[in-house]
Amino acid sequence: MSEVVRTVVVKSTPLPRKLFMVFVELEGMYRNMVEQLVLYAARSGITSFTKLKALKYGELRSLYPQLPSHYAYTACQDASTRTKSFFKRRKKGLAKKDYPVVNRVSIWLDDHLWRMKSSTSIEIATHKGSVTIELEPHKQYWRYLNSGWRPASEAKVKLDKRSRRLITYLVFKKSAETYESRGFISVDVNENHVAVLVDDKAFLFETGFKDIVLGYYYRRRRVQERYDKLYGVNCRVKRKIFRKLKERKKKSDLKWKLANIVVRAAWERQYAVVLEELGEEPAKDMINHIGDNQLRHRIYQASFKGVQKAIEEKAREYSVPIVYVNPRNTSRMCPVHNAGIIYSNGCRIGRCSKGGELWHRDVVACYNLLLRAHLGNGGNAPSLGGLVVDGSPVPLGSTATHDPTVATRAPWARWKSLEDTTKPLKTPTNTLQGQTVVI
Ligand SMILES: [Zn+2]
DSSP, rough: EEEEEEEEEEEEEOOOHHHHHHHHHHHHHHHHHHHHHHHHHHHTTTOOOOHHHHHHHHHHHHHHHSSSSSOOOOHHHHHHHHHHHHHHHHTTTOOOOSSOOOOOOOOETTTTTTTEEEEEEEEEEETTTTEEEEEEOHHHHHHHHHHTOOOEEEEEEEEEETTTTTEEEEEEEEEOOOOSSSSOOOOEEOOOEEEEEETTEEEEEEOOOOHHHHHHHHHHHHHHHHHHHHHSSOOOHHHHHHHHHHHHHHHHHHHHHHHHHHHHHHHHOEEEEEEEESSSSOOGGTTTTTTOHHHHHHIIIIIIHHHHHHHHHHHHTTTEEEEEOOTTTTTTBOOOTBBBBBEEOSSSSEEEETTTTTEEEEHHHHHHHHHHHHHHTTTSSSTTTTEESSSOOOOOOOOTTSSEEEEHHHHHHHHHHHGGGGSSSSOOGGTTTTTOOOO
């Protein structure tokens, strides 16, 4: 049994000026409490919420007796979280000042301070009594509300002063029980592709994560060199350009899309997803050729770790079980003959040294992951989805297993499921393998 937590952001309708002022005052008091608390916490080294509350509760209450008492609780929670992350940053040498600075504030609410009044309104306790706020629900909000997610007791509120609205951060929770899997979908991730094997059919998704990270890195460096010389290190023009590069968004959109496709395919078949067990360090052979440590780390985070994390997160939501297997030599051994596969310089297609059949590097990795999942599962190995893997020279019949369906980035980024691969693509010129498509 596991629990999945999601935050959904919902705006309120624009508030009347007088009502909005109540929240401006509330935010001021809350901010003041948090500021005092973080200074105290950082000075005394106390980061525990309970300790902070025990020591400061009385003082906070006498400072703002008109505030509902639980704001003293949530301010302590808020301050404890901020101080912890400040200490972490300071340890890494990333803290700019020697005390935590409170810049942006969202007001933390607990179950005594707010409740859902109806599906489109909430009630918040303030120093001027309890106030009803109408929400402007959107599609995603309704989906959570109507599909088995329950609103949690904690919430946050931020003020949007320009449009006089509250921005509420509502937390939804769902507990999920995983099922007994009837089969496996194996997923092999590398720096520019993700290969997926479902029921003997292989799909190769082009992700281009390495290219995105590298492209961003070089562009960033170019901008830095030029503007640092002209305007100094900390200039506004440079920051603006960096924002536009939006590397993070591009990467994360793609990985969530992919995670969605994989996890839903597994869930429909009641399969488990097989993933490589990743180490802590980017020890993959594939990115070893990149000398820069930091850059290698970023490529690893973006492609390997990033895709895995997205799949894990989605799998929790759909209660899809995940099996981890050792990734050692998965692309080098023939799963049929248990013999080495020979790749001639840089080619992604290799020949089995025993059977002589051809294998696509990413597809063979998927088969080996699947095989290891079967073996580790205590199932009746060595049977592998109709393939016999006892070493006898069984030809792999169709070429379907060797030639994955290749999906370039632009088309699959619009798909909803694996089945969409069978649909003809509208613009066949866009489907050439290896073509870089900017999206
Ligand atoms: Zn072979």
